[in-house]
Amino acid sequence: MQKEITNKIEESAEVIGDAITKSSVWEKIVEFLEFKIIDFTYGTGDEVHNVFFRVKYLLLIAVVFIVTTYLLRWIKRLVTRKMPPEDKAKFNTVFSFSRWIIYIIVMLIVFDSVGVNVTAIFAASAALLIGIGLALQTLFQDIISGVFILVDQSVHVGDIIELEGKVGRVEEIKLRTTRAVTIDNKVLIIPNHLYLTNSLYNWTQNGVTTRESVSVGVAYGSDVQLVKKLLIQAASTHPDVLSEPEPTVVFMDFGDSSLNFKIVFTINDSFKAQFPKSDIRFEIDRLFRENNVTIPFPQRDIHIISKTGIKADSGINER
Numbered sequence: 001m002q003k004e005i006t007n008k009i010e011e012s013a014e015v016i017g018d019a020i021t022k023s024s025v026w027e028k029i030v031e032f033l034e035f036k037i038i039d040f041t042y043g044t045g046d047e048v049h050n051v052f053f054r055v056k057y058l059l060l061i062a063v064v065f066i067v068t069t070y071l072l073r074w075i076k077r078l079v080t081r082k083m084p085p086e087d088k089a090k091f092n093t094v095f096s097f098s099r100w101i102i103y104i105i106v107m108l109i110v111f112d113s114v115g116v117n118v119t120a121i122f123a124a125s126a127a128l129l130i131g132i133g134l135a136l137q138t139l140f141q142d143i144i145s146g147v148f149i150l151v152d153q154s155v156h157v158g159d160i161i162e163l164e165g166k167v168g169r170v171e172e173i174k175l176r177t178t179r180a181v182t183i184d185n186k187v188l189i190i191p192n193h194l195y196l197t198n199s200l201y202n203w204t205q206n207g208v209t210t211r212e213s214v215s216v217g218v219a220y221g222s223d224v225q226l227v228k229k230l231l232i233q234a235a236s237t238h239p240d241v242l243s244e245p246e247p248t249v250v251f252m253d254f255g256d257s258s259l260n261f262k263i264v265f266t267i268n269d270s271f272k273a274q275f276p277k278s279d280i281r282f283e284i285d286r287l288f289r290e291n292n293v294t295i296p297f298p299q300r301d302i303h304i305i306s307k308t309g310i311k312a313d314s315g316i317n318e319r
Contacts, residue, residue, distance in 0.1 A: 009194045011105075043082060048116070057110075057111075060110060061110055061111075061238050064106060064107075064110050065103070065107075066100065068103065068106050072099055073100065076092075076095055080092070096175060117176070123134075130276065134226065138191070141192075141196070142176040142177065142191050142192045143176055143192070144193075145192035145193045145194075145195050145196050146175040146176060146177075146192040147175070148196070149173060149178070149192060149195060150173065153215035154195070154200070154202070154205075155170060155195070155202060156170065156176065157172065157173060158202045158203065158204075159202055159203070160202075160203040160271045161180065161192060161201065161202050161203065162200075163190060163201070164194070164198055166182070167182065167183065167203075167271075168180030168183075168186060169181050169271050175192075176191070176192060177190060177191055177192060178190045178192060178195075183271060183272065183274065203270045203271075204270065205250065206295070208268055208270075209242065209267065209268070209270075210266070210270035210273070211264055211265070211266055212264070212266070212267055212273050212276075212277060213262050213263060213265070214235075214262070214263050214277055214280050214284070215252070215260065215262045216231070216262075216263075216281075217255055217257070217258030217259060217295060217296065218258060218259050218261065218288075218294065218295060218296070219258060219259075219293075219294040219295070220258070220296075222259065223293075224259065226291060227249075227259075227261060228249045230284070230287040230291060231247075231249050231261060231263040231284065232246075233246040233287060234263065234280050234283040234284045234287055235263050235265040235280055236265075237283070238265075238279055238280055238283070240267050240268070240269070240276040241265045241266065241267060241276065241280075242265075242267065244266075244268045245265055245266055247264065247265040247266075248263075248264045249261055249262070249263055249264075250262045250264060256298070257296050257297070258295075258296045263280070265280075
């Protein structure tokens with residue numbers, strides 16, 4: 001009895017299948033799926049290539065694209081499930097770049113599997129691809145540099161960096177650009193490829209404290225021990241200067257017009273270093289005036305020797 005029922009079901013399925021196959025609706029569906037969206041031929045003789053693309057291929061690509069998207073999302077959740085927030089952010093940035101590479105590879109595999117001549121497509125659009133490649137050369141440099149930054153961790157969010165004379169605090173590292181804010185609260189957008197082609201100064205990679213300095217010159221004949229004492233006093237009394245390590249005075253050189261000194265001190269916020277350095281300069285000027293220490297300026301004596309019948313000559317002596 002059961003066998004008879006099974007045979008009847010199979011016969012009914014065959015009848016329905018034949019009806020669907022022979023129906024005009026099915027024929028229209030098949031005709032629509034077989035419709036060629038792209039169909040052109042290039043080349044001559046033995047080098048003739050036919051490039052075509054049907055509707056069913058487009059639907060297949062859409063299905064594969066959707067499946068690949070959900071599969072990548074599942075892999076992303078699986079990998080980042082137990083990652084710390086900082087590592088998760090870095091992985092997401094690199095993953096967003098790798099995802100597009102995976103999409104391209106999957107699409108090429110699908111094209112090849114459905115019979116589309118991928119080589120012919122590339123050959124037909126070789127000139128266009130070369131033009132696009134040249135136009136996007138800098139973009140790819142930025143993206144690759146962004147991956148390197150995230151992998152080797154040479155720059156982190158919150159670091160104070162100096163690049164091409166511009167100083168800023170890093171606020172965000174993206175795949176193509178790095179966003180930093182300057183001391184003037186201006187947003188600085190740095191293309192990532194500049195990290196590979198220029199010298200980068202990371203002020204805070206070794207810690208938040210940095211050594212700063214202020215240079216000053218005093219007149220010859222000044223009491224150098226008094227100058228040293230006043231410079232240390234000017235720096236050590238500033239609230240932003242750390243007591244450890246203590247400020248240090250360096251006798252730089254015997255200059256043309258002055259004895260050159262430098263006071264070296266440590267602060268814990270190098271991003272705003274210009275403000276304590278300015279305050280220290282004000283204090284140095286005040287202390288020098290109170291203690292009769294002179295800050296000289298370049299002076300020159302000009303001697304003109306003139307003789308009768310001889311062209312005037314001049315000599316310049318600096319002091």
